[in-house]
Amino acid sequence: VPVATPPLLIPDQVEDQDAPATLAQTVERKARSKAHYRKPLKATPPAPAAQDGPEGQPAWLLDTLRLLDQQEARERAELSRVFVRQQVQRQPLPRLEELLALEAFRPKRGRGAGTAGAGALAAGLHELGRIGLATRLYLYGKDGQPPKQIVLHLCAELLAEALGVSENTLRDWTTQLQRAGYLYACPHYTTTTLDGKQVTAVDGMLYAIRLAPDHTARLRYQDYKRAYRNLDADRAAGRTAYNAIANAAKRAEEAQISEGVQDGEKNTAGSCTPSGQIKAELLEQLRRWAVIPGNITTQNPLKADPAVIDPDEAAKRLGGVQDVVHALSTLLDVHASKRAALIGIMGAALARDLEDQHSRAYYCKIIWLAWQAELEGRDGLQALGAELQHLEVDRREWKGLRRPAALLAARLRAA
DNA sequence: AAGCATAATCAAGTGGAGAG
DNA sequence: CTCTCCACTTGATTATGCTT
Numbered sequence: 001v002p003v004a005t006p007p008l009l010i011p012d013q014v015e016d017q018d019a020p021a022t023l024a025q026t027v028e029r030k031a032r033s034k035a036h037y038r039k040p041l042k043a044t045p046p047a048p049a050a051q052d053g054p055e056g057q058p059a060w061l062l063d064t065l066r067l068l069d070q071q072e073a074r075e076r077a078e079l080s081r082v083f084v085r086q087q088v089q090r091q092p093l094p095r096l097e098e099l100l101a102l103e104a105f106r107p108k109r110g111r112g113a114g115t116a117g118a119g120a121l122a123a124g125l126h127e128l129g130r131i132g133l134a135t136r137l138y139l140y141g142k143d144g145q146p147p148k149q150i151v152l153h154l155c156a157e158l159l160a161e162a163l164g165v166s167e168n169t170l171r172d173w174t175t176q177l178q179r180a181g182y183l184y185a186c187p188h189y190t191t192t193t194l195d196g197k198q199v200t201a202v203d204g205m206l207y208a209i210r211l212a213p214d215h216t217a218r219l220r221y222q223d224y225k226r227a228y229r230n231l232d233a234d235r236a237a238g239r240t241a242y243n244a245i246a247n248a249a250k251r252a253e254e255a256q257i258s259e260g261v262q263d264g265e266k267n268t269a270g271s272c273t274p275s276g277q278i279k280a281e282l283l284e285q286l287r288r289w290a291v292i293p294g295n296i297t298t299q300n301p302l303k304a305d306p307a308v309i310d311p312d313e314a315a316k317r318l319g320g321v322q323d324v325v326h327a328l329s330t331l332l333d334v335h336a337s338k339r340a341a342l343i344g345i346m347g348a349a350l351a352r353d354l355e356d357q358h359s360r361a362y363y364c365k366i367i368w369l370a371w372q373a374e375l376e377g378r379d380g381l382q383a384l385g386a387e388l389q390h391l392e393v394d395r396r397e398w399k400g401l402r403r404p405a406a407l408l409a410a411r412l413r414a415a
Numbered sequence: 416a417a418g419c420a421t422a423a424t425c426a427a428g429t430g431g432a433g434a435g
Numbered sequence: 436c437t438c439t440c441c442a443c444t445t446g447a448t449t450a451t452g453c454t455t
Binding site: 416417418419420421422423424425426427428429430431432433434435 | 444448
């Protein structure tokens with residue numbers, strides 16, 4: 001739902017004018033200019049060989065120029081719908097301690113005595129909320145104030161596993177925090193049309209999480225109303241909490257076995273217990289979910305998949321923006337001789353997923369620049385990953401985002 | 416130190432709702 | 436009957452305070 005906020009920042013020719021003309025850029029510009037000219041020429045009458053009048057400007061040329069102008073105007077109008085909020089100083093979020101008296105939730109006795117108790121849930125949700133907010137910057141006010149709360153669609157089962165407690169305990173903690181007004185949780189239902197039948201099913205839990213002190217978290221109708229995920233598609237692709245947990249458990253067990261072989265007998269002071277491994281992996285899955293509900297991987301989200309390092313395999317694996325974000329870090333591991341190929345594949349995957357085939361070279365360049373930045377010690381890959389993630393959220397939440405490349409370029413420049 | 420009450424948590428079971 | 440989300444209940448299990 002695009003908010004109609006006026007402070008727009010639309011650089012005129014977003015992707016074309018950059019400072020130094022690198023090789024990749026000139027290649028890209030050539031490709032671009034070709035694509036640009038093909039259309040108007042087609043529309044022009046078959047070009048009566050240039051016998052211009054004394055004024056110098058033949059009629060067909062005028063027509064062409066007019067068409068070009070029109071096209072540019074159209075493009076610009078389209079682009080102006082895609083707005084980038086002007087860069088304002090964003091106020092930092094309050095820390096968790098300022099939002100909630102954590103000590104009150106620390107169990108005094110019983111099995112969980114001395115642990116954080118419900119505070120652990122608060123901490124987890126706080127972190128997920130920060131991540132969710134980082135990819136939804138439009139939630140900030142004009143003055144850079146953060147919103148009073150953020151609503152996340154999550155999976156209670158995953159959350160419980162990631163925290164290392166049972167679902168019962170999670171529910172208990174949730175009601176505790178809800179009484180304190182720190183959060184408000186409710187199941188979210190989705191209606192899917194299958195064979196023309198309207199079907200209601202639960203597709204996750206909604207959590208409204210406090211971000212401003214003394215604010216009572218609430219869910220509103222609009223929060224329930226939104227569609228967060230496509231349950232059928234997720235199920236078909238195996239993106240279910242059930243699978244995520246099963247996979248995590250399986251991987252942890254395998255890791256345990258291989259480690260046991262290495263270490264031999266002394267398993268007493270294992271640095272990463274299998275349960276810790278599972279928790280870490282599921283927390284990572286939840287981070288992905290917080291950004292895009294239901295978007296969990298069947299692969300291990302913590303480790304770069306070695307298969308991706310091989311360009312041939314990568315071409316098969318990289319399906320969309322999310323996969324590319326995930327695979328960006330593998331650029332660090334891949335052998336120099338294969339790096340260019342991998343970047344090409346990543347750029348192609350982005351162009352394909354964003355339905356923006358013209359900009360393939362542009363995406364490649366972006367990734368290459370990010371890699372260069374990384375080499376120079378700046379966090380280029382991470383920044384690019386964040387922006388891509390951000391773009392992916394916008395793509396899902398706003399309809400009619402026609403020029404993802406332009407938006408990405410504007411944002412990368414602003415960053 | 417032993418004993419009991421209490422609090423926090425877990426494990427397991429029930430149920431719902433729709434699909435396959 | 437199983438899968439995939441969830442809610443709710445009941446009886447253990449465990450760790451801690453407060454007695455005696």
